[in-house]
Each structure stands twice: as C-alpha cells, then as structure tokens.
Amino acid sequence: MTRNSVSHFFDRKAAAAYDEKAQKVGAINDNLHLLIRLTLSSLPEDARLLCVGVGTGGEILRLAEQHPGWRFIGVEPSESMLEVCRGRLEEAGALERCELVHGYLADLPRGEGFDAALCLLVTHFIKDRSERQQMLADMGAHLKPGGFLINADISFDTASPAFAPMLETWKAMHLASGADPAKLDQSIRTMQEHVDILPPGSIEDMLRQSGFPTPVRFFQSLLIHGWYSRKP
Numbered sequence: 001m002t003r004n005s006v007s008h009f010f011d012r013k014a015a016a017a018y019d020e021k022a023q024k025v026g027a028i029n030d031n032l033h034l035l036i037r038l039t040l041s042s043l044p045e046d047a048r049l050l051c052v053g054v055g056t057g058g059e060i061l062r063l064a065e066q067h068p069g070w071r072f073i074g075v076e077p078s079e080s081m082l083e084v085c086r087g088r089l090e091e092a093g094a095l096e097r098c099e100l101v102h103g104y105l106a107d108l109p110r111g112e113g114f115d116a117a118l119c120l121l122v123t124h125f126i127k128d129r130s131e132r133q134q135m136l137a138d139m140g141a142h143l144k145p146g147g148f149l150i151n152a153d154i155s156f157d158t159a160s161p162a163f164a165p166m167l168e169t170w171k172a173m174h175l176a177s178g179a180d181p182a183k184l185d186q187s188i189r190t191m192q193e194h195v196d197i198l199p200p201g202s203i204e205d206m207l208r209q210s211g212f213p214t215p216v217r218f219f220q221s222l223l224i225h226g227w228y229s230r231k232p
Contacts, residue, residue, distance in 0.1 A: 025177045028221045033062045035219050036150055039228045040116055045069040047115040050142055052105050053122030057085035064094040072098045075105055105138050116148040124153040127196045136210035143231045149212060152219065152226035157199040170222050200225050
C-alpha cells in the first residue's frame with residue numbers, strides 16, 4: 001500500500017466500524033494507552049502533541065482527558081476517519097484544544113517544536129521502505145530536542161517458526177472482535193498484501209537511522225509492537 005492509497009483503504013464504511021471493533025478487544029488498546037500515558041507523564045502541563053494518522057481520535061481523547069492543558073494537532077488522510085474524529089472530540093469537549101488537518105505529515109510546516117509525536121499503526125501501511133524511513137525522520141524533525149516519538153506497528157519475523165502459531169492467535173483475536181469466520185482467511189491475506197510486516201529489529205534500525213539512537217520497545221500484544229524514542 002502506498003501513502004496515497006491509505007485514505008481509500010479507510011473509507012466511510014471502515015471508519016464507522018473502526019471503534020466498534022476496537023472496543024471488543026479493548027484490553028489491548030487499554031494496555032497500550034496506559035503505557036503511553038506513563039511514558040509521557042514527564043511532559044509539561046502545556047505540552048504540544050502531534051498525532052500522525054490520528055484516525056478516529058482515540059489517542060487524543062485519552063490524553064486530553066488526563067491532561068487538560070495539552071494541545072494537539074492531528075493529521076489524517078482519510079476524510080471519513082477525520083469526520084468521526086472531529087465528532088468524538090467535540091462530544092468530549094476537547095475539540096477547542098485540537099487542530100485537525102486533512103492530509104499528510106508533509107503538509108505541515110517544519111519546525112513547530114512538538115513535545116511528542118504519536119504514530120500508532122500507520123507506518124506499516126507504507127510498503128516503500130525509503131518512504132517509511134523518511135516519515136520517521138520527518139516526525140523527528142517536528143520534535144523539540146528531548147521530545148518523544150511513540151510508534152506502534154504490526155511487526156514480527158515472518159520467517160520465524162513462531163509466526164504460524166502467532167498468526168493463529170491473531171485470527172482468534174479477530175474472531176473475538178466480531179470478524180466473519182468465513183472471511184477471516186481472506187482478511188489475513190489482505191493484511192499480508194497491504195502491510196509491510198518487518199521484524200522488530202528492522203524497525204529499531206529504521207528508528208536509529210532516523211535520528212533516534214535508543215528506541216525502547218515498551219509494548220507487545222500479539223503482532224502489535226510499540227516503541228518510544230527520544231530526540232537527542
């Protein structure tokens with residue numbers, strides 16, 4: 001999947017179902033967001049955060065509730081997802097602290113000086129490795145010195161003997177979230193076609209090459225891995 005096709009992948013139908021599916025395996029999201037909150041607990045009361053591929057706004061909603069002084073810019077190429085995000089933020093009373101941008105990271109002016117950038121389950125859709133590498137570097141360019149980058153991706157060593165049994169548990173997770181059993185195998189094939197599944201070590205190498213010398217893998221749930229890194 002190229003960068004420009006992501007917005008078509010997350011169309012209106014996908015946007016409407018996204019949060020409902022996530023709620024059915026909420027423990028995974030809850031764990032990830034708890035650890036994100038702990039990682040960012042040292043940020044100042046007036047911190048500015050950049051959310052790349054903000055989707056329906058889940059990370060902003062959770063962080064805005066805990067930190068009433070934080071402000072956010074959310075970037076999202078799917079207009080349908082951004083529409084849902086805007087509605088959720090407005091309902092929560094957080095919209096006035098948020099700027100939502102329909103587009104891509106490259107559409108933002110450089111050097112805005114964010115305290116943290118979050119990019120959750122986004123870059124694995126970019127199959128062009130150089131483009132993916134550049135996106136990580138560009139997020140770093142938006143950070144203040146000492147700023148955090150938090151990224152999460154589908155990641156595993158697909159050549160490992162452990163991949164096949166892990167994939168079976170991944171399927172069980174999708175069934176628990178309401179997937180149609182008759183369509184599950186096709187769904188897995190679609191994932192493998194559209195997602196660039198790299199081993200965790202390869203993603204850590206990309207982070208180092210993007211200017212983050214010490215990526216810390218702080219989360220794993222099945223195929224989903226999360227890292228935090230700090231800009232020197």
